[in-house]
Structures are given as structure tokens and as C-alpha cells.
Amino acid sequence: CSNPNRMPQPIEPSEHEERRAKLRQTLRLYRVQGWIVTALPNVRYLTGFTGSSGILLLSADRALLFTDPRYQTQATQECDCDVRVVKGPLLVEVSRWIQRLGLKTLAFEQNRISYDEYVHLKELGIGLRLKAIGGVIESLRAIKSSAEIATIQASVQLNSAALEQALRHFKSTMTEVDMAAEIEYCMRRLGADGTAFETIVASGERTALPHARPTDHPIRTDELLLIDMGASVAGYASDMTRTFAVGKLDAKTRRMYRAVLESQLAAVQAVRPGVTCSSVDGAARKVLRGFGMDKLFIHSTGHGLGLEIHERPRIGRKETTMLEPGMVITIEPGVYQEGVCGVRIEDTIAVTSSGCQVLTPSAKELCCL
Numbered sequence: 259c260s261n262p263n264r265m266p267q268p269i270e271p272s273e274h275e276e277r278r279a280k281l282r283q284t285l286r287l288y289r290v291q292g293w294i295v296t297a298l299p300n301v302r303y304l305t306g307f308t309g310s311s312g313i314l315l316l317s318a319d320r321a322l323l324f325t326d327p328r329y330q331t332q333a334t335q336e337c338d339c340d341v342r343v344v345k346g347p348l349l350v351e352v353s354r355w356i357q358r359l360g361l362k363t364l365a366f367e368q369n370r371i372s373y374d375e376y377v378h379l380k381e382l383g384i385g386l387r388l389k390a391i392g393g394v395i396e397s398l399r400a401i402k403s404s405a406e407i408a409t410i411q412a413s414v415q416l417n418s419a420a421l422e423q424a425l426r427h428f429k430s431t432m433t434e435v436d437m438a439a440e441i442e443y444c445m446r447r448l449g450a451d452g453t454a455f456e457t458i459v460a461s462g463e464r465t466a467l468p469h470a471r472p473t474d475h476p477i478r479t480d481e482l483l484l485i486d487m488g489a490s491v492a493g494y495a496s497d498m499t500r501t502f503a504v505g506k507l508d509a510k511t512r513r514m515y516r517a518v519l520e521s522q523l524a525a526v527q528a529v530r531p532g533v534t535c536s537s538v539d540g541a542a543r544k545v546l547r548g549f550g551m552d553k554l555f556i557h558s559t560g561h562g563l564g565l566e567i568h569e570r571p572r573i574g575r576k577e578t579t580m581l582e583p584g585m586v587i588t589i590e591p592g593v594y595q596e597g598v599c600g601v602r603i604e605d606t607i608a609v610t611s612s613g614c615q616v617l618t619p620s621a622k623e624l625c626c627l
């Protein structure tokens with residue numbers, strides 16, 4: 259595997275400062291003096307810190323990143339805010355700073371904190387009022403900057419290049435695990451940080467399992483092969499599914515493929531700013547209904563992605579969220595017939611001011627290996 263890709267420019271530190279400024283705008287709205295940010299992807303989004311141990315304390319005029327001694331050098335290189343290296347539990351030092359800065363009301367991430375951490379915060383003493391707030395930073399993250407979109411695009415391109423290279427080594431005697439290993443090897447060689455999620459390789463009737471784990475099941479001819487893969491590049495995820503014919507397929511399976519492809523194209527067609535996520539989901543389902551296959555579509559049509567593989571918005575049946583320029587989502591309808599086979603086709607798509615841009619370059623027409 260050789261590397262034809264150029265890596266994207268890193269996100270500028272000034273962008274982290276801008277993001278913190280946006281979060282500070284919520285302080286008055288929620289009537290708090292600061293935020294305790296405990297979710298690592300959110301800490302990374304607001305500071306640039308990529309380590310596995312970190313808490314951000316953000317007030318109107320301070321931004322303090324707490325981490326452990328393993329990250330002393332890395333944190334100061336990556337972050338443009340104050341870094342406090344702590345021996346022992348981070349929250350002990352965080353609480354000292356809460357008192358030192360005289361903060362009396364703090365927002366915490368209710369969906370991103372452990373019970374232990376919550377209890378610890380509660381025990382800080384009377385006088386500190388905690389406000390449980392969920393999803394605020396995640397909502398900011400839903401709208402990507404142009405630098406973020408460029409990074410996701412690089413991730414998507416690398417992911418497609420990895421699939422192309424891995425397919426060159428495809429042999430019908432391979433197992434699902436062999437193929438997954440080949441894909442992940444190519445991703446690494448092409449410059450990915452790693453996978454964005456566990457690679458799915460499923461063949462034959464296992465394609466009917468939407469989240470199949472690769473097994474030592476050999477990939478056989480005249481069956482389907484479903485590959486769902488994503489790279490992480492500079493922290494940003496890509497996500498793509500392709501379903502291939504290994505050898506020949508019967509007419510019924512080919513019709514299933516055509517239904518999913520038409521459904522996927524219709525949903526992509528529906529993506530533009532100002533439409534609800536549910537209407538995009540509806541566009542995918544409508545086509546499948548025409549084929550009598552809507553009952554076999556058992557998950558939502560797509561999801562946002564970025565620093566995490568599943569982000570806002572969700573492209574689901576009941577999602578009233580409106581698409582906005584800067585959102586990056588997947589469109590991935592699928593049909594699954596238990597014990598027989600399944601087909602899914604997935605692209606990564608950026609919502610633009612006038613419509614959308616399909617970032618995934620890989621072909622979607624039925625391809626025989």
C-alpha cells in the first residue's frame with residue numbers, strides 16, 4: 259500500500275479559541291459561571307488535546323486543561339490554554355481551581371460523566387451549584403468549519419483508497435477476518451491514525467446482520483460481500499459501506515441491490531439546508547416501499563460524524579432537526595433478509611449552502627469481484 263494522499267492542514271489553534279468563545283456565550287444562557295468538560299472528544303474539540311486523560315475547566319476568562327504526567331509534553335504542545343499536570347485524580351485539582359477562581363455555579367456534561375465523578379463534584383462543598391446540561395458542545399460540533407470538512411474529506415479519500423488497495427489483494431479463499439485485516443493494514447499504511455470503528459466484513463447470509471463482526475467464515479463465490487469501514491485521520495472519522503457480488507448473483511439479490519441503490523440516491527438527492535432529517539429518512543424509505551422492502555430497513559438512514567463516528571444529527575424517522583450548511587452526515591439505507599442476505603450502501607456527505615456534496619469517491623454500481 260502506497261500513500262497518494264496529502265494530509266490535511268491541522269486545525270489552527272485560533273479555531274479552538276473561537277470554539278471556546280462560542281461555548282462561553284452559553285454561560286449567561288444557562289446562568290452558570292463555567293463549564294466542566296469531561297468528554298474527551300469535547301475536550302479535544304475545545305483545546306486540541308488528543309490524550310486519553312483530560313478535563314477542561316472553562317470560565318468567562320480562564321481555560322484550564324487538567325491532565326496526568328504522561329501528557330505533560332504533549333498537552334503543552336497541543337493546547338493553547340493553561341495546562342495543569344496533576345498527580346492523582348484530576349478532579350481533586352479541578353476542585354481546588356474551582357475554589358481558587360471563586361466559581362459558584364458550574365455546568366457539567368450530564369451524559370458524559372461517570373457517577374463517581376458526579377459524586378466527587380457534589381462533595382466539593384456547599385456553595386457550589388452544579389447544573390446538568392447535555393448536548394450543548396455536541397450541537398456546536400454538528401456544524402463543521404471548512405478546516406474540519408477538509409479533514410473529513412481527507413479521511414474519506416484515504417478510506418476509499420484503502421478499500422481500493424485492499425480489493426486488489428482480494429481472493430475468494432479469504433476469510434472475513436483476512437479481508438478486514440487487509441483493509442486496516444492499508445488504512446494504516448496510507449496514514450490513518452487508526453480505524454474510526456471496528457471494520458465490518460460480512461459475506462453470504464451474514465450480510466443480513468447490520469453490525470456483523472468479521473469471522474473466520476470463508477468468503478464464498480456467488481454470494482454478497484458487505485464491507486463497512488471508516489478511517490480516523492487527524493482525529494476525524496470517515497464512514498463507507500459497499501456491498502459487492504462475489505461471482506454471480508440471482509435476480510432476487512440483484513433487485514435487492516437496485517432497491518438499496520435507488521433508495522440511497524433518493525436520500526442523497528433530498529439532502530439540502532432547511533430540510534428536516536426525517537424528510538431525508540423518508541425519501542430513502544419511500545423508494546424501498548416501492549420495492550416492497552421498507553420493512554426490511556431496520557435502522558435509521560444516517561448520522562453525523564466528525565471527531566466521533568456517531569454525532570449529531572441523526573437522520574431518523576422522527577428527527578425534526580433541520581439540516582444546515584456545514585453538517586457532515588452519512589446516508590446508508592440497507593435491507594436485511596434474515597438467513598438470506600443483506601445490502602447496505604453508505605456515503606459520507608457534506609451539507610453545503612446550496613445542497614450537498616458527496617465526499618465519498620468510490621463507485622456505487624453493483625461491482626462483481
Ligand code: ZN
Pocket residue numbers: 486487497498499604
Ligand atoms: Zn458505516
Ligand code: ZN
Pocket residue numbers: 497561588590604
Ligand atoms: Zn455509518
